[in-house]
Amino acid sequence: MSFHATLRQGVSSVLRRIEEALDAPFGGEDNPLRHLGAVGLYLLWIVVGTGLYLYTVLDTGIDAVYRSIGYLSLEQWYLGGVLRSLHRYASDGFMLIMLLHLLREWSYGRYHGFRLYSWMTGVPLIWLAYAAGIGGYWIVWDQLAQLSATATTELLDWLPIFSEPAARNFLAPDSITDRFFTMLIFIHIGLPLLLILGLWAHVHRIAHVDYLPSRRVMLGTLAALLVLALLRPALSHPPANLATVPGALAFDWFILFIHPLTDLTSPAIVWALLFSVTALLFALPLLPHPAPAPVAVVDAAHCTGCDRCLADCPYAAIGMAPHPTRPGVKLAVVDADLCAACGICAGSCPSSTPFRRRETLVTGIDLPQRPVDALRKQLEKALAELTGRCRIVVFACARGAPAKALAADDTAVIDLLCSAQLPPAFVEYALRSGADGVLVAACRVGGCEFRLGERWTAKRLLGEREPHLRRTVPLARRQLVFAAAPDTAALAAALAEFRSRLERQPADSDRLPTYLRRTSDHA
Amino acid sequence: MPKPAAIVGQVILYGAFAAFIGTFASWPKYRQIPDDVALIKLSISHLGDRECRKRSPEELAKLPPNMRAPMDCPRERSDIRLEVDLDGQPILRTVMHPTGLYKDGVSTVYKRFEVPAGTHRLAVRMDDNLVRPGFDYVKDEPITLAPAQVMVVDFNPDRGGLFFK
Numbered sequence: 001m002s003f004h005a006t007l008r009q010g011v012s013s014v015l016r017r018i019e020e021a022l023d024a025p026f027g028g029e030d031n032p033l034r035h036l037g038a039v040g041l042y043l044l045w046i047v048v049g050t051g052l053y054l055y056t057v058l059d060t061g062i063d064a065v066y067r068s069i070g071y072l073s074l075e076q077w078y079l080g081g082v083l084r085s086l087h088r089y090a091s092d093g094f095m096l097i098m099l100l101h102l103l104r105e106w107s108y109g110r111y112h113g114f115r116l117y118s119w120m121t122g123v124p125l126i127w128l129a130y131a132a133g134i135g136g137y138w139i140v141w142d143q144l145a146q147l148s149a150t151a152t153t154e155l156l157d158w159l160p161i162f163s164e165p166a167a168r169n170f171l172a173p174d175s176i177t178d179r180f181f182t183m184l185i186f187i188h189i190g191l192p193l194l195l196i197l198g199l200w201a202h203v204h205r206i207a208h209v210d211y212l213p214s215r216r217v218m219l220g221t222l223a224a225l226l227v228l229a230l231l232r233p234a235l236s237h238p239p240a241n242l243a244t245v246p247g248a249l250a251f252d253w254f255i256l257f258i259h260p261l262t263d264l265t266s267p268a269i270v271w272a273l274l275f276s277v278t279a280l281l282f283a284l285p286l287l288p289h290p291a292p293a294p295v296a297v298v299d300a301a302h303c304t305g306c307d308r309c310l311a312d313c314p315y316a317a318i319g320m321a322p323h324p325t326r327p328g329v330k331l332a333v334v335d336a337d338l339c340a341a342c343g344i345c346a347g348s349c350p351s352s353t354p355f356r357r358r359e360t361l362v363t364g365i366d367l368p369q370r371p372v373d374a375l376r377k378q379l380e381k382a383l384a385e386l387t388g389r390c391r392i393v394v395f396a397c398a399r400g401a402p403a404k405a406l407a408a409d410d411t412a413v414i415d416l417l418c419s420a421q422l423p424p425a426f427v428e429y430a431l432r433s434g435a436d437g438v439l440v441a442a443c444r445v446g447g448c449e450f451r452l453g454e455r456w457t458a459k460r461l462l463g464e465r466e467p468h469l470r471r472t473v474p475l476a477r478r479q480l481v482f483a484a485a486p487d488t489a490a491l492a493a494a495l496a497e498f499r500s501r502l503e504r505q506p507a508d509s510d511r512l513p514t515y516l517r518r519t520s521d522h523a
Numbered sequence: 524m525p526k527p528a529a530i531v532g533q534v535i536l537y538g539a540f541a542a543f544i545g546t547f548a549s550w551p552k553y554r555q556i557p558d559d560v561a562l563i564k565l566s567i568s569h570l571g572d573r574e575c576r577k578r579s580p581e582e583l584a585k586l587p588p589n590m591r592a593p594m595d596c597p598r599e600r601s602d603i604r605l606e607v608d609l610d611g612q613p614i615l616r617t618v619m620h621p622t623g624l625y626k627d628g629v630s631t632v633y634k635r636f637e638v639p640a641g642t643h644r645l646a647v648r649m650d651d652n653l654v655r656p657g658f659d660y661v662k663d664e665p666i667t668l669a670p671a672q673v674m675v676v677d678f679n680p681d682r683g684g685l686f687f688k
Binding site: 022024025026027030032088089092093096147151154157163164165167168171172220221223224225227228231232234242243244245246247248249250251252253254259260263 | 525528529530531532533536537538540541542543544545547548549550551552553554555556558561562564566568622623628629631632633635671672673675677688
């Protein structure tokens with residue numbers, strides 16, 4: 001195994017443990033680590049919202065800008081001061097979450113294949129975020145702004161981009177004009193606008209984007225930042241004076257760390273570091289990776305053009321086009337570059353119902369490596385082999401808790417690429433074909449490798465999303481368990497509890513009529 | 524509804540997030556230069572000289588009347604040689620090259636020197652025409668720097684050439 005793969009695996013293992021540990025207090029839906037992108041966006045909205053207020057009350061001018069910001073923090077601390085502090089701390093939080101998001105996606109291997117576009121469009125956003133953040137500090141025009149402006153221009157001057165050193169603009173107190181501040185504010189607005197545009201592109205090829213985290217996460221994050229803003233309000237340093245070097249300054253290490261790094265090393269080293277890290281991030285997808293799995297295939301004869309696969313695909317890999325032979329009917333079309341080969345589309349296809357009589361179950365959209373027909377055959381074979389008083393079929397996501405060990409004479413385990421690959425009708429089919437109960441094991445909430453698998457599975461089984469499991473299927477005979485890889489014991493316990501519940505209830509109290517596909521004539 | 528233990532856990536974790544942000548948003552403090560040190564910023568932006576030649580009457584006569592400039596100057600500018608000594612010790616020896624594809628732009632330099640506060644002797648010599656021997660501009664005088672003071676060495680022909688500010 002290469003050094004990169006070992007490192008990635010090590011980091012992902014640590015992150016997964018932390019993530020799973022945080023499920024205990026937060027739950028999957030509210031676990032911030034499982035929704036870093038949405039939390040980052042939320043922090044950005046706080047930055048934008050508070051920034052709009054600051055923009056309206058800020059006077060532009062060398063002294064005026066300092067005075068007006070000082071007024072906000074000291075005289076109007078209850079509104080302007082709090083909003084200024086929120087602006088700063090939400091920016092710091094955004095940087096932190098952005099880097100965590102980057103680390104998480106990298107360590108989970110989410111930077112190549114169908115995720116290539118999102119990765120590539122995400123890398124430049126880091127530069128934009130830092131440029132906007134550093135520029136924001138200049139607006140205050142206090143000693144920290146002076147340090148940052150001088151250090152940034154000295155760093156930029158190392159690159160052969162200006163005919164005259166940009167640092168000459170900050171040589172002496174009379175170098176700065178009011179016009180400079182007007183320009184600075186426009187830059188500080190322009191760069192975040194570019195960032196938002198870049199973020200739109202970043203999530204453009206993802207369906208059902210979480211633009212905001214859950215309400216609890218939003219309230220928790222906002223409350224934390226508000227308390228921080230009240231306890232440690234962001235204040236200005238003494239006004240800038242280019243005739244002196246600022247003394248010891250309270251320093252924002254989230255955004256301005258690059259200045260001490262430059263002082264400690266040299267502009268050449270810092271640029272080399274920045275460019276090489278950026279180049280490395282861009283080059284990561286070029287490293288050798290396992291060949292992508294075969295993508296979903298549409299069967300025009302069985303596709304009804306219902307749009308359900310389009311609605312459920314987490315990566316917007318499916319589009320609809322006019323059917324080549326049936327006028328007025330649409331046909332699903334798969335974009336191979338975007339397809340994650342998760343099988344969620346096959347699970348959403350109404351033609352995937354196992355009740356169809358034909359010997360080979362051909363559905364509208366399917367995965368060549370794990371077709372619905374093979375799933376039905378495997379289920380039928382397993383049902384025929386099951387013995388015992390209480391026969392249970394377990395459909396388990398291969399990326400969740402390992403379920404193979406649960407297989408027994410009275411328990412059949414069928415692995416799925418993703419829990420949402422399972423057409424809900426399979427649950428009813430299993431119950432009507434001899435099973436006493438069906439347990440579906442999905443990944444933990446918010447922990448699906450394909451983003452939405454566990455969510456769609458739950459909604460389909462609860463009848464909240466098409467294709468839904470029929471309401472006639474008794475609740476007592478089906479069980480949905482959310483279990484991540486380390487939850488083997490929890491899954492086993494859930495199965496044991498399910499079995500004991502089934503055994504306690506009268507055998508024929510809610511049993512569905514038996515269905516035998518080969519002899520049935522109503523399918 | 525989360526259990527009380529979960530709520531306590533969430534409060535602790537959100538608090539830790541806020542504490543982490545609050546801490547590293549202002550701590551540890553950073554000081555760019557030590558207490559007793561001053562800064563000399565050398566920043567010069569100047570067009571090097573050109574080696575012009577006076578046209579003879581015969582040459583001028585051959586030119587169209589609207590192009591009879593008495594001097595024939597090349598487009599390229601001279602490199603600029605710059606030397607800086609502090610307390611008799613050389614701290615900079617450099618040759619600034621003109622910018623631009625045709626070497627017709629300004630020559631620039633920007634350097635910063637951290638020096639102990641106190642009195643020093645600073646000498647700056649600049650030669651903006653390397654064809655002619657010697658330095659065209661020289662500024663050599665004692666300076667007194669307070670701690671954290673920024674002193675700028677600049678050049679402006681309208682202010683008599685090199686000057687300290």
